[in-house]
Amino acid sequence: MSKPRKPKGRPISGWLILDKPFDFGSTEAVSKIKWLFKAQKAGHAGTLDPLASGMLPIALGDATKTVPYVMDGRKIYEFAVAWGEERSTDDLEGEVTQTSDARPDEAAILAILPRYTGTIEQIPPQFSAIKIAGERAYDLAREGETIEIPAREVEIHRLTLLRADKDRAWFEVECGKGTYVRSLARDFGRDLGCYGHIAELRRTYVAPFDEDKMVPLATLVALEEIEDQDERLAALDAYLIDTTEALSQLPHLAVTDDQARRIRSGNPIILRGRDAPLPAPEAYATLKGDLVAIGAIEEGEFRPKRVFG
Template sequence: MSRPRKPKGRPVSGWLILDKPVDFGSTEAVGKIKWLFNAQKAGHAGTLDPLASGMLPIALGDATKTVPYVMDGRKIYEFTVTWGEERSTDDLEGEVTQTSDTRPDEAAIRALLPAYTGTISQVPPQFSAIKIAGERAYDLARDGETVEIPSRDVEIHRLTLLKVETDRAFFEVECGKGTYVRSLARDFGRELGCYGHISDLRRTFVAPFAEETMVPLAELVALEAIEDRDERLAALDAFLVDTGEALSALPQIRISDDQAHRLRMGNPIILRGRDAPVAEPEAVALAGGKLVAIGEIGQGEFRPKRVFV
């Protein structure tokens, strides 16, 4: 009987809030960070297109268990729409499919914004990661197929016009999970009768991580110059955000070390005290400020769903 393989890399855990550069894919970025940190596991929360820059939260080790909670968080993008051309990818990368000499004025653009605020129906771009009959839409699009992608409801919390120039307009949007900013640009252009596409896109916020926590990739790569391995890895680890930060929106309970041990063994713990929560579908258990488990509270117990080393 063969022994299970020992995982390659370090069991390092935490979030690296990467400032992704343009022309660098999200999967490529995750691979680079995993290699730099010599991490056993890595994943990201929310894809950024190669032509987009900005915040790409990357989870290492146990933090990968918290990715869904970050995926569900609000996001903020700054983006530029260039008028006069619609493109196959709804950004600079694609071929021009429609053109117009019409250019909207500021009043027309501002009048459009209320219709794109709140819960709106949106059709994702042809070049997107949406699955159609088990295949990614972008794979079908690259093969020359035009597919019918069903519309879906997305939440636009705030949409602000920042500046207007003759051929382009600058916006900021705060939105919920699943929103395609490229679709906003496409739909703006169609409704204004001038066509449009994204010519610049930057994500500045993914809840709950603030913009100032972002680390440029070049700053991390520069640490490769440190010859001492332990010193180099320590310098990289200093950029990590604690895994529990991803769960800051969930109710929290403080527990003892003995209770933490029980939870890590997969057992429930009894919650005592007048201030103990009665019922929560999801809550976080912390021991000494460190994340122990995500679980459910009910009938006077905390029952673990996911545990952390």
């Protein structure tokens, strides 16, 4: 029998909150971070288009098991809409498909914003990762197909006009999972009768990570100049955020060594006393600050669903 392959790289875990540069793909960014940190595993929590910059949370090691909790979080974007052209990709990358000499004034822009606040119906862009009959929409669009993408509900918590001039307007939006800012730009332009597309896009927040946690890629790349590998990796690791920060919206349970052993074996633990936590469909347990498991609190027990080393 052949021995199981030992994973390449270091078994480190944690979150890196990358400030992704413009014109750099999300998958490319994850590969670069995985290589820099010599990590066994890496993944991101929510794609940013290559022409967008800003917050790209990247999970390393066991933190990849917590990606869904960040994917579901609120996001904040700052973006600029250029008026007068609609494009095939709804951003600067695409071909011009519609033009107009009309330009909206600030009052007209402010008047439409209430239509885009709350729960709204939105049609994703033709060039998007939405699956249509098992294929990505952007693959079909690149083959020249025009496809019918069904509208879906998204949540816009806040939408603010920051400033405007004749040809461009700048906005900030706080939104839920699955919102396409490119679709907002397209629909603004259609509503205002002038057409529009995204000219600038930056993500500044992905719950629960704040903007001040972001690390520019250039800062990390500059550490390659440190010749001693152990020193270089230690300098990189200093930018990692503990895996548990991704779970801060969940109830927390601190457990003992004996309880942690039971949980890591896949067994539930009994929760007694007046300080026992209330029932919850999801909660996380730690031992001396280290993540042990994510599970449910039910019928006076913590029942593990996902266990961590």
